[in-house]
């Protein structure tokens with residue numbers, strides 16, 4: 001893991017590396033507890049697969065935070081729409097997935113556009129609640145890029161809501177987090193929500 005990513009991950013409390021062997025044993029135990037036999041041919045490889053699947057879903061890919069000087073003094077909103085979001089709800093360890101719209105009003109530096117998606121992934125590949133995920137992305141950008149404003153909207157469907165409990169399939173939960181001018185200036189805020197395609 002790069003030093004940069006390790007440093008970014010340290011902003012998330014309680015996040016350590018995945019112990020694959022221990023996870024495999026735990027999944028085998030869970031299968032037994034659920035009344036299934038992990039020694040049958042069909043389930044023999046399931047603990048290993050599940051452990052690797054969770055490890056992947058909980059580990060963001062490495063990235064360098066590439067920023068460039070804002071030489072042209074671009075001061076309008078920069079917005080990336082429909083960034084895929086895949087995360088795991090920390091209450092049920094079931095996926096929630098959808099899209100994020102991330103925008104910022106540039107200050108002295110601008111960010112490589114693909115990096116906005118990487119910042120979303122940095123916090124999404126974790127046990128999460130959507131509200132916290134949204135806030136963490138906004139706060140991270142505010143802290144590392146020091147723009148004049150940041151806006152993050154996430155729309156996601158939670159499998160714990162669509163497959164169990166209320167079984168509200170297709171329901172999307174919308175959360176937003178705003179910083180700086182996008183929070184304080186009604187015109188900028190309105191422009192952000194309009195470009196993000198969200199009625200606010």
Ligand SMILES: [Zn+2]
Nearest residue numbers: 089091092160
């Ligand atoms: Zn849940």
